[in-house]
Amino acid sequence: MSPDKLSTFATAALVAAGASAGSAEATSRAMMHASLHGVESHGIRLLPWYCEQLRTGLVKGAPVVRVDQTRRAAALVDAGGGFGHLPTYRAMDTAVAAARDCGIGMASVVNSAHFGAAGPYALAAAEAGFIGFVTCNSGAFVTPFNGSSPVHGTNPIAFAAPNAGGDPFLLDMATSSIPWNRVLRARTEGLAVPPETAIGEDGAFTEDAEAARAGPAGRRAFRLQRRGAGGRRRNPGRGIDPTLFLAGEQFTARLRAYLDGLAALSTPERPVYAAGGPQWIARRERQAMGIPILPGLQAELESEALRAMVAFH
Amino acid sequence: MSPDKLSTFATAALVAAGASAGSAEATSRAMMHASLHGVESHGIRLLPWYCEQLRTGLVKGAPVVRVDQTRRAAALVDAGGGFGHLPTYRAMDTAVAAARDCGIGMASVVNSAHFGAAGPYALAAAEAGFIGFVTCNSGAFVTPFNGSSPVHGTNPIAFAAPNAGGDPFLLDMATSSIPWNRVLRARTEGLAVPPETAIGEDGAFTEDAEAARAGPAGRRAFRLQRRGAGGRRRNPGRGIDPTLFLAGEQFTARLRAYLDGLAALSTPERPVYAAGGPQWIARRERQAMGIPILPGLQAELESEALRAMVAFH
Numbered sequence: 197m198s199p200d201k202l203s204t205f206a207t208a209a210l211v212a213a214g215a216s217a218g219s220a221e222a223t224s225r226a227m228m229h230a231s232l233h234g235v236e237s238h239g240i241r242l243l244p245w246y247c248e249q250l251r252t253g254l255v256k257g258a259p260v261v262r263v264d265q266t267r268r269a270a271a272l273v274d275a276g277g278g279f280g281h282l283p284t285y286r287a288m289d290t291a292v293a294a295a296r297d298c299g300i301g302m303a304s305v306v307n308s309a310h311f312g313a314a315g316p317y318a319l320a321a322a323e324a325g326f327i328g329f330v331t332c333n334s335g336a337f338v339t340p341f342n343g344s345s346p347v348h349g350t351n352p353i354a355f356a357a358p359n360a361g362g363d364p365f366l367l368d369m370a371t372s373s374i375p376w377n378r379v380l381r382a383r384t385e386g387l388a389v390p391p392e393t394a395i396g397e398d399g400a401f402t403e404d405a406e407a408a409r410a411g412p413a414g415r416r417a418f419r420l421q422r423r424g425a426g427g428r429r430r431n432p433g434r435g436i437d438p439t440l441f442l443a444g445e446q447f448t449a450r451l452r453a454y455l456d457g458l459a460a461l462s463t464p465e466r467p468v469y470a471a472g473g474p475q476w477i478a479r480r481e482r483q484a485m486g487i488p489i490l491p492g493l494q495a496e497l498e499s500e501a502l503r504a505m506v507a508f509h
Numbered sequence: 510m511s512p513d514k515l516s517t518f519a520t521a522a523l524v525a526a527g528a529s530a531g532s533a534e535a536t537s538r539a540m541m542h543a544s545l546h547g548v549e550s551h552g553i554r555l556l557p558w559y560c561e562q563l564r565t566g567l568v569k570g571a572p573v574v575r576v577d578q579t580r581r582a583a584a585l586v587d588a589g590g591g592f593g594h595l596p597t598y599r600a601m602d603t604a605v606a607a608a609r610d611c612g613i614g615m616a617s618v619v620n621s622a623h624f625g626a627a628g629p630y631a632l633a634a635a636e637a638g639f640i641g642f643v644t645c646n647s648g649a650f651v652t653p654f655n656g657s658s659p660v661h662g663t664n665p666i667a668f669a670a671p672n673a674g675g676d677p678f679l680l681d682m683a684t685s686s687i688p689w690n691r692v693l694r695a696r697t698e699g700l701a702v703p704p705e706t707a708i709g710e711d712g713a714f715t716e717d718a719e720a721a722r723a724g725p726a727g728r729r730a731f732r733l734q735r736r737g738a739g740g741r742r743r744n745p746g747r748g749i750d751p752t753l754f755l756a757g758e759q760f761t762a763r764l765r766a767y768l769d770g771l772a773a774l775s776t777p778e779r780p781v782y783a784a785g786g787p788q789w790i791a792r793r794e795r796q797a798m799g800i801p802i803l804p805g806l807q808a809e810l811e812s813e814a815l816r817a818m819v820a821f822h
Binding site for chain 2: 469
């Protein structure tokens with residue numbers, strides 16, 4: 197399906213379910229990011245669940261979002277009981293503004309429902325010329341070492357850096373072996389989950405998505421890819437404004453050298469990418485060819501379209 | 510060996526090798542943190558290597574360390590070509606001061622040599638009542654997905670949070686399956702490395718420390734343990750001052766509830782800890798009973814003592 201049509205449909209369905217235009221647009225924007233980047237688990241498949249949460253009143257459709265600049269470089273964003281997408285985009289705008297002022301800034305969102313994938317908000321910072329870092333808690337899914345029941349969240353981490361003239365660097369990951377929404381997607385489509393990413397009621401690994409109850413901390417899925425220059429530059433602390441310690445063109449040159457270095461290791465059989473690399477390729481393909489919708493999701497979206505009385509085709 | 514004696518010995522040996530008192534004390538403090546916490550790879554075993562780097566002039570013993578507050582909440586610390594320990598403690602002090610002012614602060618260290626483990630600097634923030642986050646690049650050790658030669662660093666991450674009346678929360682990890690210094694320690698002591706943490710020249714896993722050349726990104730060793738409360742509180746961005754968004758006593762109460770919750774899952778056979786938990790136990794044992802020194806390291810330290818003409822017993 198064409199990205200534009202899918203985006204229009206998603207926004208209309210959210211509004212029909214009770215969302216304000218601003219909230220619906222932000223939620224749709226975040227889902228479309230994931231669908232375009234091939235992150236199916238956090239893409240358009242979340243729409244029926246979001247609409248249901250609006251209809252049942254579990255999530256407020258037209259929340260009052262308040263930004264409180266509590267400190268010179270830190271803000272608190274109260275999501276007012278609505279979805280996390282709109283307030284998190286706003287939080288990142290606020291953090292970027294603080295970083296313009298002070299070199300680094302942060303904003304924390306409270307009182308919000310689901311915000312989808314973490315990547316789109318980090319990317320928003322990179323698109324504004326800043327390094328973005330986003331993290332979030334989640335429901336318990338991850339078992340602690342030696343424990344058999346889930347305690348920790350899948351607590352995603354996203355990290356983005358601007359790259360003048362090229363795709364930004366974008367790492368977007370769960371710290372669990374598998375995001376919970378990938379398990380749910382496997383259920384919808386009758387697919388298996390990858391080996392050793394999920395465990396069942398009995399504490400043993402399972403590839404059966406229906407049986408999955410928890411997972412270990414990141415093992416198979418953890419591919420944190422950062423620059424190890426081997427030089428003398430060390431960076432404890434965390435950067436937002438990339439020109440703080442390195443002139444803009446040097447920052448870009450170093451990032452480019454890293455990306456080119458990885459590309460040089462690639463063979464047609466075994467391509468080597470930076471984090472996010474395959475997703476930028478997916479994005480271009482999907483912008484040109486459309487977003488694939490599997491049968492399970494297709495049925496759910498058609499049902500949602502009927503309910504919202506909006507077109508889906 | 511008693512921690513006090515070991516610390517005095519380390520400082521004296523560093524000074525004998527050319528370090529200034531300030532640099533030697535900071536380096537010794539960081540090594541002792543690791544040795545006390547049972548992180549042998551980054552403890553006193555680094556001393557002979559550090560002394561050698563000083564003697565050969567690869568690292569400056571008495572560097573001029575400069576702190577440049579480039580922005581209101583961000584500083585650049587030039588290590589002047591010396592070890593990273595002293596400037597990184599100073600960087601964290603500077604970041605904490607900025608966080609007092611602005612809610613969040615950062616400092617980046619450049620032009621420095623090795624800084625040991627990342628944990629001690631994050632802990633310094635927690636001891637000052639702040640949330641601390643530390644990261645660092647390293648030489649290439651980690652192979653990218655589909656690649657067979659190392660590209661990325663072991664890029665450690667440490668994260669600490671204050672815990673009034675209890676041990677601070679302290680996560681201290683490499684993002685690789687094994688820290689390179691654990692491979693080196695295994696070589697010194699003739700030990701094997703854990704299965705599937707290191708790969709040899711041929712790209713296959715090896716448990717032979719001598720043959721290890723690289724490793725995958727964190728799999729077996731990655732146990733990122735963070736709070737997944739399952740509630741509606743979400744925290745994108747990054748906190749330094751824990752009272753920013755939550756009154757101090759609430760922060761402590763939540764951290765305590767998390768730690769108590771993990772303790773409640775423990776059985777004598779399968780203890781469940783928060784990140785850093787076993788290390789705090791090691792610390793108490795070692796403070797009381799002394800720090801164990803294996804034969805390979807014992808020989809190296811005795812040789813260092815002879816060279817420095819300082820007592821080691």
